Amino acid sequence: MNLGIFKQIFRRSWILGLLGIWVALALNGCNPSQFKTQAAQVPQLVIGTTTDPKTFNYALIQENPNISGFTYEGLAVQNGTTGKLEPAMAESWEISEDKLRYVFTLREGLKWSDGEPLTVDDVVFSFNDIYMNKRIPTSNQDGLFIGESKAFPKVSKLDNRRVEFTLPEPFSPFLRTVAAGLAILPEHSLRQAVETNRSDGQPQFFSTWGTGTDPKKIVVNGPYTIERYSPSERLIFRRNPYYWRKDAQGNPQPYIERIVWQIVESPETLLIQFRSGGLDLQEIGPASFQLLKREEKRGNFTIQNGGPDSGTNFICFNLNKGRRNGKPLVDPIKSRWFNNVAFRQAIAYGIDRQAMINNTLRGLGEPQDSPISVQSPYYFSPKEGLKTYDYNPEKAKQLLLGAGFKYDSKGQLLDADGNRVRFTMDASSGGRPTITPKIKQDLGKLGITVDLRYLDFGTLVEKRSNTLDWEAYYGAITGGIEPASGSNVWSVNGSFHVFNQKPQKSKAPIEGWEYADWEKKIDDLYVQGAREFDEAKRKAIYAETQRLAQEYLPFIHLFNTLGLVAVRNTVQGVKYTPVFSSPDSYIWNGYELKVAEKK
Structure with a gap:
């Protein structure tokens, strides 16, 4: 669980209404599969959501689902299957015996999506100038207030690849909530917005990277960049050519070139689109489970049960x-x-x-x-x-x-x-x-x-x-x-x-x-x-x-639903876990997902 996950008070919208009236609707209406045929034939994954993004600014995100799982990464990540922490932007870290110093060593050759180097300076900037900036109060700061004093850690550059976090007192969840819970943000793109004030005296940062921003100006370090956004229609992500991961054979990851996030007006319409083949993957609720379970073979999909949801209603x-x-x-x-x-x-x-x-x-x-x-x-x-x-x-x-x-x-x-x-x-x-x-x-x-x-x-x-x-x-x-x-x-x-x-x-x-x-x-x-x-x-x-x-x-x-997701059999590698919030629950390992050719 990371700090971003707690920004949202409303979980996934399960499909719980009466479905009979929707089953009768034509399944070839507004269908994202039409978009797929018009687009260049590249490996792509089409998923659905009922809400538009509220911002492209990672530090200001308060809603789920959101873009962060596609576009940003921190020093470490949590494995959705094992729950263990694994290296990400940092290839390794050391902890002092008194548990007050954490030294992270960044990977060599890291780059932002615009090709600029990702350095220790970006890490220092992200924490000192954004997350711990009292002029930019966000929920991120709550997890950085340490101990009774509620003091921030001190973040400093040791050399070109090493950054040090010095804590005011031992803080056992540091790696999970800070290193894996907060993404690194680009200093070269955001420093001016942090240091410049708007006419109301607030930092320009609050107005930076809204959903009206040209996606080409959104600089990221995650597996995907934002290619295009059409409000109330779709959000298209494109593979980040500078993403650091490679597989055991040295092939760049992620494997899927493009992800289409289809925006529809209701959970019922999402169900219709999945049943008609327009969506490759869809989280489902108990009411739709009974309907879809009967269609698994004919619809060429499999329902994964991740166990109880990790949230609370x-x-x-x-x-x-x-x-x-x-x-x-x-x-x-x-x-x-x-x-x-x-x-x-x-x-x-x-x-x-x-x-x-x-x-x-x-x-x-x-x-x-x-x-x-x-x-x-x-x-x-x-x-x-x-x-x-x-x-x-x-x-x-x-x-x-x-x-x-x-x-x-x-x-x-x-x-x-x-x-x-x-x-x-x-x-x-x-x-x-x-x-x-x-x-x-x-x-x-x-x-x-x-x-x-x-x-x-x-x-x-x-x-x-x-x-x-x-x-x-x-x-x-x-x-x-x-x-x-x-x-x-x-x-x-x-x-x-x-x-x-x-x-x-x-x-x-x-x-x-x-x-x-x-x-x-x-x-x-x-x-x-x-x-x-x-x-x-x-x-x-x-x-x-x-x-x-x-x-x-x-x-x-009140209760927890079971985490259920219907996955088209052409999509390989999904390891669904309701420990994460949507869409991270099914794309937490998006870099290793593959889409097979449809016969």
């Missing part, structure tokens, strides 16, 4: 007690409900998660009870003692009554002052429309009225990070191996401490913001966990964070 309440310009961010009446632990626990007991798995997910999912991914060695399971909230509406009602709530003659839940319990729950307009109505239905049985509001991703991000004026929402966070990658979620000052968010530095301040003792305790434990190198002790520390999270429920976790 949840509902979350706004616990922020702050005020902006004298006005509370959250209605004080509702804020008292949301900040009542018994209320949150009652909500958790009142949601029938197993029914969601059985019905909506067609049994292709598992309950999720922890903020840490099940694939992580630090995951603390219910069998080990983690508290769970299995469906128990009677217990939910008892908790509510014990907390001073009451019922009127119509069975509606009222608080101690007679206020009817009713709140608005936000969700992505591109998310799972069958889940939120089920939550509304379940909570209705407790006498609670939930008003559902579907918003586009940009509006949701604005509310989470800037205006902070929301009540509850349904969403997801992607996960992975290393818990410390979630420091921006669990630090009380983190950029994605979403349930009790402080405003970003460039946004209007709020008054009266405060955090609970349990919030600070989890924050402190994450600092301890990052300082500890003994694996058994680290597991115990993160187990305690999970106990606290399940007791106080800042996130009410």
